[in-house]
Structures are given as structure tokens and as C-alpha cells.
Amino acid sequence: MHSRSSHSSAIDRIEETAIAAILGLMTLITFANVVARYVFNANILWALEMTVFLFAWLALLGACYAVKKGAHLGVDAIIDILPPAPRRVLALMSITVCIAFAFLLLKGAWDYWANFANLPQTEGRWFPLGFQDKFRPQAWYEVNDIPMPDFLRWIEPLMNDGDSYEKLPRFIPYAILPFTMALLLFRFVMAGVAIWQGKIDRIVASHEVEDEIAEVQAQRGEG
Incomplete structure (x- = not known):
């Protein structure tokens, strides 16, 4: 159990470090471009496009990590007033929808990216029925x-x-799409397993805003 916990903590640190590094790189590039413009009357031509890609990477990786940590904000007023059994049923229904949605996102992400990587898209509108026999490789884009x-x-x-x-x-840069959608699907499946095993009773468990308000009220001595 200790080994599994240590392994999970190491993965958490890798993910957190990657997210922080992307955010730091975005800040550095933007700052450098501002200095180039207003101090040297120049411009880093690729800075804007790079920060756009990095922001997309940040958002997609952050969304997956937030699912893992149950950090997405949500409304659970109804869930809180239900007894454990109906609450678990609703959680299973919710996670089923999330898994199906993540699967569709993964298919769409692969199909969008694949030809750019000289790989075939999937056949089938909703469910993959195989891969393209013929396609136009577009890695030259x-x-x-x-x-x-x-x-x-x-x-x-x-x-x-x-x-x-x-x-x-x-x-x-587009490779982040299938990678994070596969990761998102994996995160939802793991959440579904945890709900089935009774370890959690909801997907969204974050109450950051409420916690911060309560902390401020405590500091001010308010009830």
C-alpha cells in the first residue's frame, strides 16, 4: 500500500511539474515578447502562436488532472440530500455519461490529428469500426x-x-489532443471504478470557493 501511494505521489509530482513548467514557459515567452517590443522595437514572431499552443496544452492537461483530484467545480446540492444508495446510482449514471463523452472526444481527437501524423483516421461516425484503407498523409503541414x-x-x-x-x-503540437483525451477517458474510468467500489460517491468533490469564503470569514471573525 505504501509503495502504491509513493508511486501515485511521484506521478502527481510529474503532472504538477509539467503543468507548472508550461505555465512558466508561457509567462517567460510573453514577458520576452513585451520586452522585445517596447525596449528593442522588435517582435518575436512565433511568440503568440507558441503561447496559444501552450495554453491549450495547459488547459487539456489541467482538465485531466482535475478529474483525477476531483477538483472540478460543480453543484451537488441535490446529491447531498439523498441517501447513500440513490447517490451512488446517480454517480454511476453521471460517470457513464462522462466516459461515453470522453470516448467520443478521443475518437474525434484521433481523427483530427491522425492524418497530420501520416496515420489513418477511424471509420464510423460514432464508434470506431476500423481504420481508413486510403488516406492522404498530411505530415507536411x-x-x-x-x-x-x-x-x-x-x-x-x-x-x-x-x-x-x-x-x-x-x-x-496537435499530438496533445489524442494524448489528453485518452488520459481523460482513463481518469473517468478510474473514477467509475472508485464509485463502483464505494470509495467515492460523486465525480465532482471540490468546494474551493466555499472553503475560501469560510477561511476569509474565519479570519474576520464572522460566523
Whole structure:
């Protein structure tokens, strides 16, 4: 049990560090661009696009982590007045909807990203019925402004028939879509298992705003 707890804590630290690093990098790039504009009358052309991608990564990773921690805000006024058995039934119904929704998001994310990575999309409108037999590889698509880093040149023979990329290929920043949707699905499945086992009775358990208000009231001596 101790080993499992330590493993979970290590994963938590990795996720938290990644989220903090992305936020810090966004801040650094934005600050550098402001200095370049107002001090040197210049501009970092790729700064805006990079911060947009980083913000998307931050939001998607943060959403998955919040599911894991039960940190999404929600309304549970009705749940709180129900006895344990109906509360568990509603929780199972809710998690079923969340799992189905996350599965659809994963399919859509894969289908959007796949051709950019020279991979087939799935067949079927709602449920994957297989993969495309024929498709147009689109790994040659590039982003608008972010230059291609030299340390990634090794992917050119693999993804672009040996042709050089001038800008970063789109499949790299877009890869966050299927990755985080798969992670989100996994998080919801784990939450569903916890509800089935009786460890939790709801998906949303965060009351951060209420806790902060109570803390402020306590500091002011209010009841």
C-alpha cells in the first residue's frame, strides 16, 4: 500500500511539474515578447502562436488532472440530500455519461490529428469500426510561425520524405489532443471504478470557493 501511494505521489509530482513548467514557459515567452517590443522595437514572431499552443496544452492537461483530484467545480446540492444508495446510482449514471463523452472526444481527437501524423483516421461516425484503407498523409503541414528546431530534424526522413521543414510540423503540437483525451477517458474510468467500489460517491468533490469564503470569514471573525 505504501509503495502504491509513493508511486501515485511521484506521478502527481510529474503532472504538477509539467503543468507548472508550461505555465512558466508561457509567462517567460510573453514577458520576452513585451520586452522585445517596447525596449528593442522588435517582435518575436512565433511568440503568440507558441503561447496559444501552450495554453491549450495547459488547459487539456489541467482538465485531466482535475478529474483525477476531483477538483472540478460543480453543484451537488441535490446529491447531498439523498441517501447513500440513490447517490451512488446517480454517480454511476453521471460517470457513464462522462466516459461515453470522453470516448467520443478521443475518437474525434484521433481523427483530427491522425492524418497530420501520416496515420489513418477511424471509420464510423460514432464508434470506431476500423481504420481508413486510403488516406492522404498530411505530415507536411506546418504551423504558421514557430520555426523548426534543429534537434527535431531527424523526423524529416520519417515524416516528410526527407524534405526539410521550415516551420514546426502540425502533428507535434496537435499530438496533445489524442494524448489528453485518452488520459481523460482513463481518469473517468478510474473514477467509475472508485464509485463502483464505494470509495467515492460523486465525480465532482471540490468546494474551493466555499472553503475560501469560510477561511476569509474565519479570519474576520464572522460566523
